[in-house]
Amino acid sequence: MDSMSYSQTIDFLFTRLPMFSRIGAAAFKKDLTNEIALCEYLGNPQTKFKTVHVGGTNGKGSTSHMLASIFQTAGYKTGLYTSPHLRDFRERIRINGELVKEDFVVSFVERVKPLIESIEPSFFEITVAMAFEYFAQQQVDIAIIEVGLGGRLDSTNIIQPELSVITNIGYDHMNMLGNTLEKIAYEKAGIIKYQTPVVVGESNPLTSAVFLQKANEEDAPIQFADQKRFVADWRFEKNELIAEVTEKHNNEKSYFRLDLTGIYQVKNLITVIEAIRILQDKQFRIKDAQIQKGLSHVRKLTGLHGRWETIHTSPLVILDVGHNEDGIHQIARQIELTDHEGLHIVLGMVMDKETKKILSLLPKNATYYFTKAQIPRALDEKELADFGRTAGLTGKAYPTVRSSLAAAYGHATKKDLIVVCGSVFVVGEVDLSEIIG
Numbered sequence: 494m495d496s497m498s499y500s501q502t503i504d505f506l507f508t509r510l511p512m513f514s515r516i517g518a519a520a521f522k523k524d525l526t527n528e529i530a531l532c533e534y535l536g537n538p539q540t541k542f543k544t545v546h547v548g549g550t551n552g553k554g555s556t557s558h559m560l561a562s563i564f565q566t567a568g569y570k571t572g573l574y575t576s577p578h579l580r581d582f583r584e585r586i587r588i589n590g591e592l593v594k595e596d597f598v599v600s601f602v603e604r605v606k607p608l609i610e611s612i613e614p615s616f617f618e619i620t621v622a623m624a625f626e627y628f629a630q631q632q633v634d635i636a637i638i639e640v641g642l643g644g645r646l647d648s649t650n651i652i653q654p655e656l657s658v659i660t661n662i663g664y665d666h667m668n669m670l671g672n673t674l675e676k677i678a679y680e681k682a683g684i685i686k687y688q689t690p691v692v693v694g695e696s697n698p699l700t701s702a703v704f705l706q707k708a709n710e711e712d713a714p715i716q717f718a719d720q721k722r723f724v725a726d727w728r729f730e731k732n733e734l735i736a737e738v739t740e741k742h743n744n745e746k747s748y749f750r751l752d753l754t755g756i757y758q759v760k761n762l763i764t765v766i767e768a769i770r771i772l773q774d775k776q777f778r779i780k781d782a783q784i785q786k787g788l789s790h791v792r793k794l795t796g797l798h799g800r801w802e803t804i805h806t807s808p809l810v811i812l813d814v815g816h817n818e819d820g821i822h823q824i825a826r827q828i829e830l831t832d833h834e835g836l837h838i839v840l841g842m843v844m845d846k847e848t849k850k851i852l853s854l855l856p857k858n859a860t861y862y863f864t865k866a867q868i869p870r871a872l873d874e875k876e877l878a879d880f881g882r883t884a885g886l887t888g889k890a891y892p893t894v895r896s897s898l899a900a901a902y903g904h905a906t907k908k909d910l911i912v913v914c915g916s917v918f919v920v921g922e923v924d925l926s927e928i929i930g
Contacts, residue, residue: 499595502602503582506616509609527614528648531622534608538622538629542572544652545768548640548684549660549694550677551819552761555753556660556694557639558797559765563787564635565589565794567779572628572636574649576617579798579814579921586624590795593627601626617641621648635777645683655775657684657691657713658768660761662700663819678703690714690771694764718767724759729830732803733789736762747781750789755801755813756830757823762788799920801827808905809833810925814917818847821854824914828856833910837862837901841894841919842877843870851915852884860904861888864897866918894922902928 497505532539547557557575564571571589578584583592601623602609609619621641628636638654640647662678678700685691685707693704696717708715725746726737734751736759751758766784773779791797799814801824809831815824828836836859842848843866863878865871874897878890891897894913901911902925913923 496603497599499599502599505602506582506619524646525648525651527612527618528621528651530612531605531608531614531618532625532651534605535622535626539625539652541629542633543635544654545635545637545656545658545772546640546649546652546654546684547637547658547660548644548647548681549658550663550681551815551817551823552660552694552757552764553639553658554814555755555758555791555797555800556658556761556764556768557637558791558795559753559761559788560658560768561587561637562791562794563765563769563779563784564637564777566787566790567777567783569634569777570632572624572631572633573795574621574624574628574636575639576620576641577917579917584796585620586627587796588628588631588633590793592796593623597627597630598623615648618648625652640681640684643680643683645680647684650684653686654684654689655777656768656771657686657689658694658764659684659691659704660694660764661819662695662697663817674699675703679707682707685711685713685715687711688713690716690775692716692718692764692767692771694718694760696720716767716771718764719760721767722763724763727756727759729754734758738762738766749785752789752792753797753800754803755823756827758800799917804923804925805929807907808837808902808909808911810902810911811913812920812923813912813914814920815914816842816851816916818850818854821851821914824912825854825856828910828912831910833908835904835906835909836860837905837909837911838888839864839894839897839901839911839913839919840877840881840915841865841874841897842872842915843868843918844872845870848872848877848880849884852880852886855884855886857885857887859886859888860901861886862897862901863888863890864894864919865892866894866916866922868918871916871918894919895924895927898923898925899928 561573573587586593725739734754802812838859839862841864863874865874874890
């Protein structure tokens with residue numbers, strides 16, 4: 494058979510394999526058997542480079558990109574595996590910010606096709622194996638590996654990292670991970686490995702005991718980042734968030750300029766600093782100036798998008814991929830801190846979220862443009878609008894992200910704020926250039 498083109502290969506991956514963004518929970522495999530089989534078939538590429546493993550409910554994407562940016566700045570050849578992607582499949586696999594090459598994607602899929610036929614892996618399982626193979630082939634010095642979902646049974650959880658990072662625990666994917674914070678924490682704690690240090694971003698009476706117990710069982714040194722340092726003060730300056738970080742043990746202060754300006758990034762900053770301190774102790778040569786520089790150039794160096802990202806001014810148009818209770822709570826808080834007159838919110842969600850709870854957190858004094866991404870898992874925009882009305886939100890339903898954003902842009906004055914949020918997939922479909930020409 495003739496080899497496939499890149500677009501045919503991507504089409505094959507998206508349509509032939511069970512894919513979480515398309516079908517939801519049914520694509521989530523409850524064990525690591527397929528991932529282990531795939532990696533054994535490839536000669537276990539995940540053992541050929543060093544890794545940092547990053548899990549958690551919110552902030553794991555930003556934290557992964559911040560860590561990658563710092564390593565890159567310090568001169569390390571840095572792999573970065575994250576999910577999902579916003580626009581291009583290849584965003585999931587990068588080295589020093591560069592997307593994986595199209596011809597590698599094609600040749601990799603050709604190579605594992607016999608195995609796909611026999612074990613029928615999920616889209617995510619194939620993608621993780623592809624990342625490991627690419628990083629091994631390209632001989633990265635370090636790879637930052639973001640957990641897809643949960644931790645214990647996530648396909649990424651076959652690595653033996655230098656460090657495990659768990660950002661925080663909140664309510665998300667309860668249909669798969671459990672409906673209490675303790676149960677969710679148990680799944681996330683699954684990335685804690687034998688005698689491998691772990692940093693937990695936030696201590697919480699409900700979840701800390703779960704992490705301490707698992708760390709104890711694995712003889713893994715554990716640190717809670719928020720017990721070591723805190724952000725004493727922060728401010729916005731131009732397009733940066735400036736954070737003053739205080740060390741708890743000696744009250745020493747240091748300042749960081751972040752190009753990721755969501756106020757929630759201060760939590761991730763504390764986690765990242767502690768993670769880097771531990772990695773410095775493990776003989777990674779990273780200077781403080783490189784930490785500073787890496788944190789101020791995350792977008793440029795890694796290509797991170799959709800985290801309180803400004804794509805237009807007057808009116809101010811912001812994209813944010815926040816999509817669960819904690820994420821939406823942070824967006825609502827950030828809206829309060831942002832100068833604006835009228836407020837317009839373009840909102841789309843997927844079916845398996847706590848829709849009513851999330852809608853109750855959003856500001857009532859906004860005009861809503863309820864919409865949906867073009868994926869089967871998307872919640873119907875009319876149904877979302879009905880939920881919205883029940884929650885006291887005023888607005889209309891629009892069948893596409895483009896039509897909803899066009900309506901918001903058409904109604905907004907120069908001093909208004911438009912926020913697009915509720916789903917990674919909605920943010921991924923935004924193209925403002927189509928609307929303003």
